[in-house]
Amino acid sequence: AKSYNITLLPGDGIGPEVISVAKNVLNLAASTQGIEFKFNEMPMGGAALDLTGVPLPEETLTAAKQSDAVLLGAIGGYKWDKNEKHLKPETGLLQLREGLKVFANLRPATVLPQLVDASTLKKEVAEGVDLMVVRELTGGIYFGKPRGFGTDENGEEIGFNTEVYAAYEIDRIARIAFETARKRSGKLCSVDKANVLEASMLWRKRVIAISEEYPDVELSHMYVDNAAMQLVRNPKQFDTIVTNNIFGDILSDEASMITGSIGMLPSASLGASGPGLFEPIHGSAPDIAGQDKANPLATILSAAMLLKYGLGEVKAAERIELAVLDTLNRGFRTGDIYSPGNILVGCKEMGEQVLKSL
Amino acid sequence: AKSYNITLLPGDGIGPEVISVAKNVLNLAASTQGIEFKFNEMPMGGAALDLTGVPLPEETLTAAKQSDAVLLGAIGGYKWDKNEKHLKPETGLLQLREGLKVFANLRPATVLPQLVDASTLKKEVAEGVDLMVVRELTGGIYFGKPRGFGTDENGEEIGFNTEVYAAYEIDRIARIAFETARKRSGKLCSVDKANVLEASMLWRKRVIAISEEYPDVELSHMYVDNAAMQLVRNPKQFDTIVTNNIFGDILSDEASMITGSIGMLPSASLGASGPGLFEPIHGSAPDIAGQDKANPLATILSAAMLLKYGLGEVKAAERIELAVLDTLNRGFRTGDIYSPGNILVGCKEMGEQVLKSL
Ligand SMILES: CC(C)[C@H](C(=O)O)[C@@H](O)C(=O)O
Numbered sequence: 122a123k124s125y126n127i128t129l130l131p132g133d134g135i136g137p138e139v140i141s142v143a144k145n146v147l148n149l150a151a152s153t154q155g156i157e158f159k160f161n162e163m164p165m166g167g168a169a170l171d172l173t174g175v176p177l178p179e180e181t182l183t184a185a186k187q188s189d190a191v192l193l194g195a196i197g198g199y200k201w202d203k204n205e206k207h208l209k210p211e212t213g214l215l216q217l218r219e220g221l222k223v224f225a226n227l228r229p230a231t232v233l234p235q236l237v238d239a240s241t242l243k244k245e246v247a248e249g250v251d252l253m254v255v256r257e258l259t260g261g262i263y264f265g266k267p268r269g270f271g272t273d274e275n276g277e278e279i280g281f282n283t284e285v286y287a288a289y290e291i292d293r294i295a296r297i298a299f300e301t302a303r304k305r306s307g308k309l310c311s312v313d314k315a316n317v318l319e320a321s322m323l324w325r326k327r328v329i330a331i332s333e334e335y336p337d338v339e340l341s342h343m344y345v346d347n348a349a350m351q352l353v354r355n356p357k358q359f360d361t362i363v364t365n366n367i368f369g370d371i372l373s374d375e376a377s378m379i380t381g382s383i384g385m386l387p388s389a390s391l392g393a394s395g396p397g398l399f400e401p402i403h404g405s406a407p408d409i410a411g412q413d414k415a416n417p418l419a420t421i422l423s424a425a426m427l428l429k430y431g432l433g434e435v436k437a438a439e440r441i442e443l444a445v446l447d448t449l450n451r452g453f454r455t456g457d458i459y460s461p462g463n464i465l466v467g468c469k470e471m472g473e474q475v476l477k478s479l
Numbered sequence: 480a481k482s483y484n485i486t487l488l489p490g491d492g493i494g495p496e497v498i499s500v501a502k503n504v505l506n507l508a509a510s511t512q513g514i515e516f517k518f519n520e521m522p523m524g525g526a527a528l529d530l531t532g533v534p535l536p537e538e539t540l541t542a543a544k545q546s547d548a549v550l551l552g553a554i555g556g557y558k559w560d561k562n563e564k565h566l567k568p569e570t571g572l573l574q575l576r577e578g579l580k581v582f583a584n585l586r587p588a589t590v591l592p593q594l595v596d597a598s599t600l601k602k603e604v605a606e607g608v609d610l611m612v613v614r615e616l617t618g619g620i621y622f623g624k625p626r627g628f629g630t631d632e633n634g635e636e637i638g639f640n641t642e643v644y645a646a647y648e649i650d651r652i653a654r655i656a657f658e659t660a661r662k663r664s665g666k667l668c669s670v671d672k673a674n675v676l677e678a679s680m681l682w683r684k685r686v687i688a689i690s691e692e693y694p695d696v697e698l699s700h701m702y703v704d705n706a707a708m709q710l711v712r713n714p715k716q717f718d719t720i721v722t723n724n725i726f727g728d729i730l731s732d733e734a735s736m737i738t739g740s741i742g743m744l745p746s747a748s749l750g751a752s753g754p755g756l757f758e759p760i761h762g763s764a765p766d767i768a769g770q771d772k773a774n775p776l777a778t779i780l781s782a783a784m785l786l787k788y789g790l791g792e793v794k795a796a797e798r799i800e801l802a803v804l805d806t807l808n809r810g811f812r813t814g815d816i817y818s819p820g821n822i823l824v825g826c827k828e829m830g831e832q833v834l835k836s837l
């Protein structure tokens with residue numbers, strides 16, 4: 122039997138609940154495919170801060186690096202919100218992304234027919250939305266230097282960051298995006314602010330250069346402000362979107378809310394080699410933590426992405442995806458996606474139902 | 480009779496059409512209030528590029544500075560899209576904002592009951608939306624230095640920009656935002672990315688400091704990615720939003736599209752003193768330029784903002800706003816906001832109807 126080492130990072134808030142459910146789903150899916158998982162649970166985020174004083178302990182990063190894939194629940198909470206920057210749970214997440222060198226963040230936003238009513242958009246606008254945001258994850262203004270605080274020539278206090286991209290960083294994320302678009306509808310939209318920012322001008326130039334390797338993919342360009350509008354006006358016009366770290370942060374969250382069911386959306390963060398990082402796009406939801414109310418499907422679908430993109434176990438991944446659809450078809454809903462006529466269940470019960478479908 | 484000098488910058492695409500209509504409306508509104516306007520029409524954007532070789536001729540900036548207020552149509556078009564940065568119409572607009580020192584950009588996004596169906600959001604989500612984005616307009620990554628192109632330590636080509644804010648820049652835009660919120664519902668939401676960016680940490684710190692001058696205004700903070708989601712999920716939760724230049728660019732466009740009628744939305748850009756800059760938020764729409772199809776109402780409402788915020792002529796401003804509402808109530812619609820049962824009109828005829836209502 123093939124055996125994989127998986128690092129589990131439950132994190133904070135609802136993180137532990139959804140990870141525990143996803144672990145069971147992974148185990149069952151694996152056993153039916155002759156795969157075996159060895160799980161290694163490590164502290165991360167606020168939980169790690171409380172335990173060790175830092176948001177990403179060295180042991181956690183080392184374990185993650187040595188494993189075959191990493192599944193993260195969620196991090197953050199009111200308790201640590203006022204911490205200094207290096208003691209924020211978010212900083213641990215950025216260190217993890219940097220440490221694993223996972224520069225490509227894939228964020229699908231799909232409106233399932235079963236859940237089209239959950240969107241705040243009109244049915245005819247929301248139905249059939251199926252897009253993928255490919256976000257650059259280890260560069261740009263998130264990591265650019267110089268950064269910090271200082272004073273300007275008049276002695277005024279300033280805060281500053283650097284948005285910077287090197288050609289190779291753009292090239293490698295562009296290639297991932299073109300490959301992704303090729304496997305989907307063959308349409309790629311690159312989003313930038315090349316009418317104002319030099320970093321975006323280089324972005325556009327390199328994306329155009331790389332497009333020559335992918336003559337079968339139809340490339341278009343859009344300014345980020347227009348993209349934010351077009352996602353609301355007609356999200357169906359998009360298939361694959363590629364953009365930088367900060368624009369991707371904003372647009373992928375906007376796109377996810379357009380589906381109306383962010384409790385359903387997974388993500389994958391991949392590097393050139395080494396383990397990928399898989400996590401639901403929702404946050405740690407401290408207000409419902411520990412109440413068995415969380416929707417575990419985003420984490421279960423992240424586990425499916427882990428199988429598909431992280432381990433190449435496409436069959437097992439598809440079984441999980443089908444099991445999730447079947448569970449929805451059988452009417453089971455957590456509170457966030459519940460509408461009258463459905464069967465309201467908690468986090469654990471939803472997990473049980475997915476296992477049943479599996 | 481009071482007399483004001485107004486600089487008109489028709490610009491490109493549909494700009495000249497909508498400016499010509501707005502000029503007539505301004506003239507009639509003025510005459511009924513004992514005001515007189517002297518108009519000075521100057522080239523700007525692509526039109527200026529074709530005429531003089533630069534997107535903002537010195538004569539245009541000088542005329543604008545010496546006038547009491549500036550009304551801009553729209554700039555840009557396919558023709559100049561591939562120009563080098565200093566020869567882009569957009570660069571002229573940035574130079575104009577910088578030259579006039581208009582650091583505060585007010586962008587209302589209102590869903591009129593008459594136009595609620597134009598939104599792609601469900602009626603119950605869209606109706607009643609009435610928010611104001613206060614965007615910092617002359618700082619941040621748009622103007623920060625250093626910027627440009629270069630090579631990194633490995634000889635790789637890089638493009639870079641600097642996001643930088645000084646305390647005084649944040650303080651002054653925060654004060655405008657608190658004043659704006661105070662005149663509205665008394666709720667201000669400051670949007671930043673203070674969990675990652677130092678420039679945002681200073682932003683949040685200064686906004687909190689300034690909030691002590693406005694104990695009657697309720698201040699909240701939101702990360703930009705969450706704000707992009709919340710605008711889709713429940714836009715009614717917002718009243719006044721204050722944010723930096725690039726986040727304001729993205730979020731104000733998203734908010735405007737949520738109303739579904741961006742052909743209706745005006746904007747005002749104000750400095751500490753000197754003339755303000757007023758413009759519709761829509762673009763130059765080169766595809767319908769010269770066809771008498773443009774919606775002039777955004778420019779007419781920008782003229783109303785010019786009267787109110789630029790000249791303090793509140794009465795004349797309100798007359799124009801009422802005339803626009805009356806015209807809509809009488810059923811007149813340009814193509815962009817038309818729905819069956821309404822009377823479809825062109826740009827000029829819409830102008831005539833507003834004059835009639837006036
Ligand atoms: C928590 C935060 C640092 C993070 C980001 O900004 O990347 C989050 O918003 C995300 O998108 O994963």
Ligand SMILES: CC(C)[C@H](C(=O)O)[C@@H](O)C(=O)O
Pocket residue numbers: 316317346569570572573728
């Ligand atoms: C045309 C462009 C430079 C401009 C901006 O980014 O500010 C526009 O998008 C706007 O919002 O007025």
